Amino acid sequence: MFSKRTCNLFLHAxxxxxxxxxxxxxxxxxxxxxxxxxxxxxxxxxxQYVTVFNQCVAAVAAHQGHQG
Numbered sequence: 001m002f003s004k005r006t007c008n009l010f011l012h013a014x015x016x017x018x019x020x021x022x023x024x025x026x027x028x029x030x031x032x033x034x035x036x037x038x039x040x041x042x043x044x045x046x047x048q049y050v051t052v053f054n055q056c057v058a059a060v061a062a063h064q065g066h067q068g
Contacts, residue, residue: 014038027057 018025019032019041031053032041 014041017041028053 014033016025017029017033017038019029019036021042029041032045035041035045035049036043
């Protein structure tokens with residue numbers, strides 16, 4: 001229970017951070033916070049990490065497109 005509360009507090013503290021500076025706060029920003037931390041999320045992310053993330057986003061989008 002304590003760890004869940006700690007994680008929620010951490011994410012809430014950085015909920016409005018635009019890590020990649022594109023003017024939109026979205027899953028990419030939350031992924032960067034998860035990988036690099038709230039204060040380091042603007043830094044460069046490992047290529048393989050971003051590649052896997054983008055593949056996941058594409059798979060979810062494709063799946064959602066077939067449910068309509």
